[in-house]
Amino acid sequence: MSCEELLRALNEVIDDASALALYTEFADHLSGCNPCQLVVDNVRKTIQLYKSGEPYPMPAGFQDRFRDALRAKWQARFPNSKPQS
Amino acid sequence: MSALNEPPVEPTEDDLELLRRAQSGDFAAFERLVGRLQGRVYAVAYRILGQAQDAEDVVQQTFLSIIEHIDAFRGESAVASWVLRIATNFALKVLRKRRGLPTVSLDDGDESFASVPHPEFIAAWREPPDVLAERAEMRELLDKAIAELDDKHRVVFVLRDIEGLSTEETAEALGLSVANVKVRLLRARMQLRERLTRELGDAATRVVPDHQHS
C-alpha cells in the first residue's frame, strides 16, 4: 500500500475503529510510515480540538426576543392551547 | 455540561417525548425541547455563517418553522438531526443570499479524490488538543481556519465532525450523495489539518512525505 492509498482511506482509518484491524494493510503501512502516522494523528487532533471548543453562547439579548416570537407563533398555530408563562 | 460536549445526535427518548407532547399542543414541552437544542442549532449556524446576527436569525427561523410543521416529524431520524437539518437549510439560504446566488454551490457535481490536496507540513503537534483548547487565542485560530474552507466543505465538516451526524445523516441534510460527503469531508479535514499543523506543529519533528510525485 502506498501513502496515496492510505490517504484515500483516511476517513475510514479515522472514523472506523475496526478498519485498522480489518484491513491489515492499513496497519502495516502505518507502522512503517512516519509521515502517514503523523497525518492521521494531526487529523484526529484537529477534529478533537474543534469538538472540544467552547460552545458559542447564544447572546442573552436574543433569548428574550426569541421566546416572545415562539410564544406568538405557538398561539397562532394552536389557538386553543394557552401557553402559560 | 455544554451543548457541544454532549454526545452526538442519538435518538434520546427525552427529545422524542418532548416533541410528541409538543405535537399535541403542549407549549411547555416545546419550550423544554427548544432549551435542549437551541445551543447546538446556534453553534451550527454560527460555524456555517461566522456571524452572530445571522446565526440568531437561523435559530429563530428554525424553531418557528418547527412549530409550523411540527406534525412533519415522523421519527425516521433522531429529533436532533431533524432539527439540525432544518437549521442547516436555513443557514444555506443565508449563504445563498449573501453570495447573491440562486443556489449555493453545494451541488456543483461530485468532487473527486484528485482534488484533495496532499499534506505538506507534517509534524507532531507541540501540545495535546485538551491543553490547546484552554488557550485564549485558540478560538480565533479555529474560527479563522474553518472560515477559510469553501462553504461546501465547511458545512460537511460542521455537521459530520463537530456535530457528530453520521455520514448518511449529513448526506441527507445536504442533499448530497454519501460518496460526495466523504470526499468533501476528507478535503475539509486535510485543509484544516494543514492549516492547524502549520501553527501548532513542532517544526523540529517535521517530516517530508514520500508521495510528493504521486
Ligand SMILES: [Zn+2]
Ligand atoms: Zn505513508
